[in-house]
Amino acid sequence: MSNGPVGVALVGAGVISGQYLRNLNSFPDVRVVAVADLDTDRAATVAREHDVPVSGTLGAVLSLAEVEIVVNLTVPSAHAAVALESLRSGKHVYGEKPLAMNMDEAGKVMAEAADRGLRVGGAPDTFLGAGLQSALHALRSGLIGTPVAVTAATQSMGPESWHPNPEFFYQPGAGPLFDLGPYYLTALVSLLGPVARVAAGTRRARDQRSVGSGPKAGTLFPVDVPTHVNALLDFPGTATAAATFSFDSAVNRRMIEIIGSEGALSLPDPNTFEGPLLVRGPNDADWRELPVTGTTAGRGIGVLDLARSIRAGTPHRASGELAHHVLELMSAITESGERSEFRAISSSVTAPEPLPADWDPHAATLT
Missing domain, CATH: 3.40.50.720 (NAD(P)-binding Rossmann-like Domain)
Structure with a gap:
């Protein structure tokens, strides 16, 4: 070695x-x-x-x-x-x-x-960041009891208003589900485990969109994927989730809320590595903020964890098995939207172990 x-x-x-x-x-x-x-x-x-x-x-x-x-x-x-x-x-x-x-x-x-x-x-390795790792510790500590239900959403009018070359966002392999869905689905699987089945409804609001900025502003381009996706996900033995992925929404929203038998957690944007992480108990008048600890080093910590795991001969966390399961979820959601039926998920994955409390990306551990 x-x-x-x-x-x-x-x-x-x-x-x-x-x-x-x-x-x-x-x-x-x-x-x-x-x-x-x-x-x-x-x-x-x-x-x-x-x-x-x-x-x-x-x-x-x-x-x-x-x-x-x-x-x-x-x-x-x-x-x-x-x-x-x-x-x-x-x-x-x-x-x-x-x-x-x-x-x-x-x-x-x-x-x-x-x-x-x-x-x-x-990728994504955002689930290894301080915000979602702190959420994982909160769940495992029993802070909100047994998870029962999840609401997740990422909604906007799409990236063409600011991206000078937005066409690829509306081609197969992208759209709101494949572009932003991995952050939300990876976060949920890392917190709750694998999904057993999904159902979905999908829509495409427009057949064409126009570039909103840069030298191609005003240029029309085709939309070849669903731009609004509502999905149901069944986590066996634990929660069910309702998730929305949309490029058709005048309301901008990025959220995950987990309802448990003893309270609720409001998670940070899963496309980030930080907080805030909020909790609300049955008798609380409002949300209160929880401490967030861990790394906020950003994209690439999954590569670093892979590198350290190769040297140590231990499992890495942002694994191909996790990415494979998330890809099957997105593919099955797309198929369910086309066929109006529940789709069983054949793959499974073990939720990754939390990063150690002393995991420091800027400390040299390989000599």
């Missing part, structure tokens, strides 16, 4: 790569050694901006022996292909959400990793 910091290569030098690189470069237990992109000039620019020594094509960075983990930040349609090529080159893979475009692709990725004894990890 290797020792010392784990070598990482980023594939995909788009906007999100900056967040990952800033954070990963601050973690002493990982070392970013390469950046790859179809646009090798862009890869070189990003590598230079973040003091990464090597840039180039995917093939070039996969040939580097010091690369142990590939962080796959490509567009969703390329997630499976890049993951498979990386695994076949002997690298562990951590991918942005979703794990793949569909369950068939995801199954191939998971099977390839299993055959080669390699690991798959997947």
Whole structure:
């Protein structure tokens, strides 16, 4: 087994790569050694901006022996292909959400990793942040008794008002369910365990939308996915959840509330790493804030946990199995909306263990 910091290569030098690189470069237990992109000039620019020594094509960075983990930040349609090529080159893979475009692709990725004894990890890793980890501890302590029901929602009018290239948000692999749903569904599974079945109703308010900002402002583009999704999720032996994912709402809302037999929790936005975390008991007149402890280091802590777990030979938390289960939930929700029927979920996953209280992303633990 290797020792010392784990070598990482980023594939995909788009906007999100900056967040990952800033954070990963601050973690002493990982070392970013390469950046790859179809646009090798862009890869070189990003590598230079973040003091990464090597840039180039995917093939070039996969040939580097010091690369142990590939962080796959490509567009969703390329997630499976890049993951498979990386695994076949002997690298562990951590991918942005979703794990793949569909369950068939995801199954191939998971099977390839299993055959080669390699690991798959997947975003989002926000459930490892202080806010949701504190919620997990509150639930496990029995603060609100037995969870009974969940209400979750992410609602807006969509990203085209501010994003200069919003078209991909309305193509397969995106929409409010596949773009924002992973944050909410991953949070819920990490808190309550796997889902057994789902049902949904879906709508598409408009067949076309227009770019609202930038040089393409006013340009029309097609909408090819549902833009309003109402889903029911059945967590066996515990709560049921009602979740709304919408790009059709004049009301902006980002919330998860868990009702228990002895009270309720109001969770922070699951697309963040911080609080606030609120609790309300049966006799409380209003919500009160709970202390939030843990890391707020941001995107990339899932990669770091994967790296440390590889060295220690222990399970990593933002796992491929978790991402695979969430992908099946989203796929089944979409199918239920099309067929107007409950859909059983065949995959399962063990809810990840909480991070240790002393888990510090900026402390060197691998020597």
